[in-house]
Amino acid sequence: MVKTDFLIIGGGPAGLSAAIETSKRGLKTLIVDEGVELGGQLVKQTHKFFGHEGFYASVRGFEIAKRLISQLNENVTIMNQTTVTGIYEDIITAYDRENDLIVEIEPKYILISVGASERFIPFENNHLPGIYGAGAVQTLMNQFKVLPGKRVLMVGSGNIGLIVSYQLLQAGAQVKAIVEITEKVGGYQVHAAKVKRLGVPILLRHTIVKAIGDEKVEGAVIAQVDEKFNVIPGTERELAVDVICIAVGLVPSIELAQMAGVKIEYIPELGGFVPFRDREMRTNIKNIFVAGDLAGIEEATTAMIEGKIVGVAVARDLTGIDLQEDLEKMQKELVEFRSGPFSDKVRKGLERFFPQSAHSYSKDAQQDLGPTGKLRPIIECFENIPCNPCQTSCPSGAITVPGNINSLPLIDYSKCTGCGICAMKCPGLAIFMVQENHQPGRDLIVLPYEFLPLPEKGQKVIALDREGREVGQAEIVKVVKSSNKTHLVHLSVPAGLAQVVRSFRIPQKSDSIVCRCEEITVEEIERAIDEGYTDYEELRRYLRIGMGPCGGRTCRVITLSILARKTKKSIQEIGCGTFRPPSMPVKFDSIVKGEIDNEK
Amino acid sequence: MRRIAFHPILEIEKPKTIKFFFEGRELEAFEGETIAAALVANGIDVFGQTEHSRPRGFYCAIGKCSSCLMIVDGVSNVRSCITLVKDGMQVERQVGRGEITW
Known part of the structure; x- marks a missing residue:
């Protein structure tokens, strides 16, 4: 029998956020989680989160999991690889898979934050x-x-x-x-x-x-x-x-809540059957709370806020300390997050439980594209989503998300220094930098880039538009590496394409065949040269290049020019290699027949 | 090979390798990964068969859908997607509901 103040079923964003609040206030908190590591679905999120700094905006999901876990203190006990199998009137049962046994738990308060399953x-x-x-x-x-x-x-x-x-x-x-x-x-x-x-x-x-x-x-x-x-x-x-x-879509995992006696309602806007809860995330049962996707399919950020609300409410109930201010702050936070158009459904669904309020937000979008010829950001963020890292990361205060976090960002180009931090921070990768005529006849475009391999300065790439269509050739001018893994790639494109190019593709060298007979590519030859095969005869023996039926008629010159470029020698120096008979493949039979004939 | 060799965001560590057996065949796995991940990495997608002889893979990978049930060290109905692979483990495809063990 394990006794604890507070049992949290499910150690995802909601559960961890609740545990941080109760453990820091001295309550014995037990997290039971089915998975092999804590963090719920955060551990597999590699994208940067929306929201604001207070809830890890612009931080990648798996990093958020680490940060939440690092805030747990010695009051927290963790049972991994353990599934809660039953909530009874007097006891909770959990199956510990590692030790293959059922554990009994007796908590004072419970948070069910088990998430959802895939439709x-x-x-x-x-x-x-x-x-x-x-x-x-x-x-x-x-x-x-x-x-x-x-x-x-x-x-x-x-x-x-x-x-x-x-x-x-x-x-x-x-x-x-x-x-x-x-x-x-x-x-x-x-x-x-x-x-x-x-x-x-x-x-x-x-x-x-x-x-x-x-x-x-x-x-x-x-x-x-x-x-x-x-x-x-x-x-x-x-x-x-x-x-x-x-x-x-996802389906809230209501099994445990329902068996515990929590009232279940069918609210399609929240994902189907969901447990009843009030503003404090408390169900109709005094000591049982719900949070996260179980309470309604939403996002990890709202799950974290809900979890915090539960943690504060439970701490207040069990310690008797007045935490009303903390609680209201979090509730206001939720209202603000949910005031955008993408939360219309959620608000409509929650209306079934308690009246909803929403802050108004600005739909005014940036009108002008700024002064032509100046290096400056173009913000392509046209939907009201709760997010503001562009504002908070701007060192010169040029970007504002006015009032509500769901408002559209506006930029004052007179304050902008063109530093590019906003482009690197934007979780939606929706900020690009442009400069018309950075060189005569060329526009400069700076793109956020999260792929490997990173292109190199001087490399020629294929410029793509917003639909991924090829619109011309571009040259890589600079690559600014960032510790947050959103690197900034500077591209020079033909003038007039500054507002067209939004992506690029590196031409696949592996597709460029040099030797048609033996199917040897440019990349293979370059790799062999890098490995130290810097002589044409060595390359032939190593790769079989030029040793096919054509005898090198097609590939010899290309191979020699690749060698010359890589080794910085002239083709004259490298030489043309050695030719041996036969100059064209001849059947042994013909040779033998010929010999017999010649002897006559 | 289905292991990701390099990734623009994630660090690719080289965990300790262990050996396990799938249908009697020795395979390599990384310590700390689930049976399901180890099998998929080895190119195995069919985890069993339904009672009506349909091939069965897994759907959710987080222990909810119950399509990943396999026979592990002689025990049926083990959730291979949330069970860590261990050195020397014997993993077999399960047909239908498997055998009940006590």
Whole structure:
């Protein structure tokens, strides 16, 4: 039997935030968590969070998990790999998988913050291995650094579908398409823009019809749908993919709350069946609280605020200390976060539990693009989302998010020094820097970049527009590395493209064949030279370049020029190599026949 | 190989490697990863079969969907997605509901 003041079921953003509040006020706090490490779904979030500094805006999710865990003190006990199996009137039971036994827990107060599970959808062959919830793919690639496949179809364009698509690209996979059954992208425009400018098509009014494969996914059939979401016959087409990723929403995990006697209501705006709770996140049972996705599908930031509210409320109840001020501060914080248009649904849902209020925010967007010819940021953030790192990171106070955090950012170009910090900090990667005519006939563009390999100064790349279409050639002028891993790449593009280019692609050297007979690429030759094979004859023996049927007629000159460039020698110095007969392949049979003939 | 060799955001550490067995075949895994992650890294996507002989993989990777149940060291219905792989562990595909063990 384990006795504790406060039991937290689920150590994600909500649970950890609650534990920080109770443990720092001296309460014995026990966190029981099913996973192999604490942090919930934060541990697999590699993107920078929206919000403000108080809740780790512009910090990446897995870093937030570490920061939260580091704030737990000696009053906290952690039971990992343990699942709460029952909430009874007098006792809580939990199954400890490591020790293979049931533990009994007797807490004074309980927070259920178990999160949600991934929604599944019916389609033909949806049982096939290779079909994963989007979160599962994130767990594999971002927590365990394993890619389940190379070519992915994403189903659903909500924030999770968009973010996971971007992360798949970062991990080196291809995203063949994102299909969205409605006529509109579900997630934030800034997240959609990130994948679009990398060339990932978002197909609206499309759905998955079936998965192809016997033992595992080998492809998918997608099709267009009508206004009633019925497949339009004849629009089906096949995609060659080995992973199908389902990102169609989450379902609150209400099992424990319901068995504990918490009142459950059906509120589609909050994700379906959800537990009743009041402004303090207390359910209809005095000592049971809920927070995070279980209380309504939302974001990790609101989960952290909710968790803090619970922690403060529990501490007040158990210690008798007046914490009203702390509590109200957090509640106000939640109201402000939820006042934007993306929270309309959540507010409507919560209205069922208690009256909702919202602060007004500004919809005024930046009108002018600033003084042409000056190096300056262009902020492409046109949706009211709760976020302000552009404002708080600007050292010269040029950017403001007026009043409410959901307001659109405005920039005073007369104060801007063109330092680029905002572009590096923006969680939506929606700030670009431009300078027209930085050289005669050339515009400069600075792009936030989170991919490997980083391009090098002087490298020629292919410039892409907001839709990922090729719009010309660009040259890398400078790469500013950042410790937050959002690097700033400076590109020089033909004049007139400053407001067009928003992305670039590094031409794949591995696709450039030098030796057609033996299929040797530029990259392979360069690597061999780097390894020390700096002589043409050595390269031939090492790579077989020039030793195919053509005898080097096609590749010799290219190979010699690559060698000359890499070794900084002239082609004259390197020489043309040695030629030996036969100059064209000849059958042994012909030689033998010829010899016999010649002897006659 | 499905292990990510380099990543623009995440540090790729080189954890200690251990050996485990899948269907009697010796495979390599990293200490601290789940059975599911180790199997996927080794190119194995089929974790079992349903009662009606459909191949079964896993869906959620966080212990909720229960599609990842496998036979681990002779015990059926182990959630391979939230169970750490251990040195010498014997992992087998499960068919249907598996055997009940006491």
